[in-house]
Amino acid sequence: MIFSNFIFDNGILLTIGILFLCSVILFITITFIISFQNEKKFDKLIKEATNSLRVYVVDLKNDRVYYFNRTNLRERKVLSVTDFYNHFAINERDDIMNWINCLVEKEKDNETPLMKEAHVPSKTKKKVFLSLLQVEKIDYKKSLIFIDSYLLKTNTSKKLKTKDALVSFATVEQFSKLLLNNNTTKGMTFIFNFYNRRNPDEEISHLVFAQLKNIFASHINQYKQMIEYGNHQIIVTDLKASHRPAIMQFITLLKSEVNTFLMISSLLDNISFTIAAVENKFFFNEPDKLINTLVSLSESAVEENTTTVWYEEGKVIAHSDDNEAYRTEVERIIRDKKLKFYFRPIFDLERMRVLGYQTFAEPQDSFFGSIKELKAYAVRTEDDRALFATIARNTITRFSQEKDGDDLRLFLPINNYEKNYVNRTLSHIQNIKSTHIVLVYSEQELCDLPKDNDDGIVTEIRTFKSKGYEVALELNDNDLTLSSSIYESFDFFMTDVDSNLSLNDKSAQKSLINFRNLIEKLLKYHKPIITTNVSSWNGVELMDKLGITLISSDAISPMDENILPIPAKSIMKIKNIKN
Structure with a gap:
């Protein structure tokens, strides 16, 4: 009996112990969940605030702070002044408190700065943000302070691989040394000169400037460097740029991103910029003079109200964004059909048949010297969609009407902007399904995109291929600077052959070695390689000896406005080369 009572009592104690332990575990779990949700909520607020302007109205008399985002004026929230201070890093809270109190102490002769920088920690992600606080208005009678707050990430850049390492030159000497070591006439350099609209002599906040530098840094690679x-x-200097339209597109892209940042942060009315650009060849081996010229031009542009x-060769040519002459000219070319379209066959030496046709467009009776230049200005005047539609409609319609086989391909060049118009524009063209x-992508333009966008480029290519298109890459030089995943995504590679390259030209040996090295690099991807602009029969023979069978050459069949077959005499000459 005593033994059974002992077991019963111990059973009760054990049950109570288990229930107590479960209660403790449940309490800890609930506490953790609540804490985790609060921290997640805090991080969500931080994320929403990042890259947006938040307005705080500090009401010291009533111990309240109203706040809202400029992007959502209706959603106003309230917290206590203490909670407002608690948003900032612990070691900076007293400083913020003293700053706020000093702002409302006296209305006259108040030397308290109207701008303050403070750190805002993130609880779960362990990141620290910088908050730029700018006083917009003070109501001394009511002790109200209106503050704009822009939240900046302290470090947004990813760690880069060694070969793609971003190099930001801290001194003019280092930058000059880079230009001197790159002993070539290729390359272009430009400057963005930021200034305060209301007072050009007033210094721009280094936090805002740091965020602007981040915009540029995302585009920097081993051929594009900045200081x-x-x-x-x-x-910024681009050591590989050889065409002004390519640089104009790059500058346009940067301008768009800078303006977006300034608009989101409500700084468009306060900060503006001018741009000066130059081809490096005009200051060959004179980097200091090049830099001084750019700085002088960009500062003069502020006074002259030129963007x-x-x-160019001792002359300064202004290009204002408000210049309607360019818009008028682009629209005139489209409206008056001042474009000529040409086709050149790509011949397969192995199978002795045509693989497809390259397509070209050239402006006529215009001060635009090339289609690249025309496209660059069409982007500036927002006529790029209409221009692409005009080119695509004319080339595809003529090709579909004149081709003599459904297996023939039309190689259609597209730039970074036109990719957005492909699906909708081409779907409305007659006979597009057949x-x-x-x-045809440009390697150079892909290099102009942010370096952390490789997955996005691959996904875009796969999307086009899923819709029935094939995709080719036009290579710009002998260095494959993109990631392997991008090169693997393409169906064809296209490379421009030096027109002076021949078997007997000793001066072309270096060019030949570089070309062979490029072919060897491409072979590992197991994609067809097309050589273009092979201007002589010596070049055709050389390509055959190197094992390149797909050739687009004026020697075989020159460009024409119609889809023409290969001339019989060219077929005979190719057979003689192969025999």
Whole structure:
């Protein structure tokens, strides 16, 4: 009996112990969940605030702070002044409190700065943000302070691989040394000169300038380098650029991203910029003079109210964004059909048949010297969609009507902007479903995109391929600077052959070695390689000896406005080469 009572009592104690332990575990779990949700909520608020302007109305008399985002004025929230201070880092709260109190102490002769920088920690992600606080208005009678707060990430850049390492030159000497070591006439350099609209002599906040530098840094690679010049200017050089339209597109892209940042942060009315650009060849082996010229031009542009200027052979050419002459000219070319379209066959030496046709467009009776230049200005005047539609409609319609086989391909060049128009534009063209289209990307333009966008490029290519298009890559030089995943995504590679390259030209040996190295690099991807602009029969023979069978050459069949077959005499000459 005593033994059974002992077991019963112990059973009760054990049950109570288990229930107590479960209660403790449940309490800890609930506490953790609540804490985790609060921290997640805090991080969500931080994320929403990042890259947006928040307005705080500090009401010291009533111990309240109203706040809302400029992007959502209706959603106003309230917290206590203590909670407002608690948003900031612990070691900075007293400083913020003293700053707020000093702002409302006296209305006259108040030397308290109207701008303050403070750190805002994130609880779960363990990141720290910088908050730029700018006083917009003070109501001394009511002790109300209106503050704009812009939240900036302290470090948004990812760690890059060694070969793609971003190099930001801290000194003019380092930058000059880079230009001197690159002993070539290729390359272009430009400067963005930022200034305060209301007072050009007033210094721009280094936090805002740091965020502007981040925009540029995302585009930098081993061929594009930048330097911070002073505390309000950014100089960028592209060592590989050889065409002004390519640089104009790059500048346009940067301008768009900068303006977006300024608009989101409500700084468009306070901060503006001018741009000066130059081809490096005009200051060959004179990097210091090049930099000084760009700085001088960009600062002069502020006084002259000009957005963009080019230095060219001792002359300064202004290009204002408000210049309607360019818009009128682009629209005239489209409206008056001042474009000519040409086709050139791509011949397969192995199978002795035509694989497809390259397509070209050239402006006529215009001050635009090339289609690249025309496209660059069409982007500026927002006529790029209409221009692409005009080119696509004319080339695809003629090709579909004149081709002599459904297996023939049309190689259609597209730039970074036109990719957004492909699906909708081409779907409205007659006979598009029976036309085999190969979209031709430019390696140079892909290099202009942010370096952390490789997955996005691959996904875009796969999307085009899923819709029935093939995709080719036009290579710009002998260095494959993109990631392997991008090169693997393409169906064809296209490379421009030096027109002076021949078997007997000793001066072309270096070019030949570089070309062979490029072919060897491409072979590992197991994609067809097309050589273009092979201007002589010596070049055709050389390509055959190197094992390149797909050739687009004026020697075999020159460009024409019609879809023409290969001339019989060319067929005979090719047979003689192969025999």
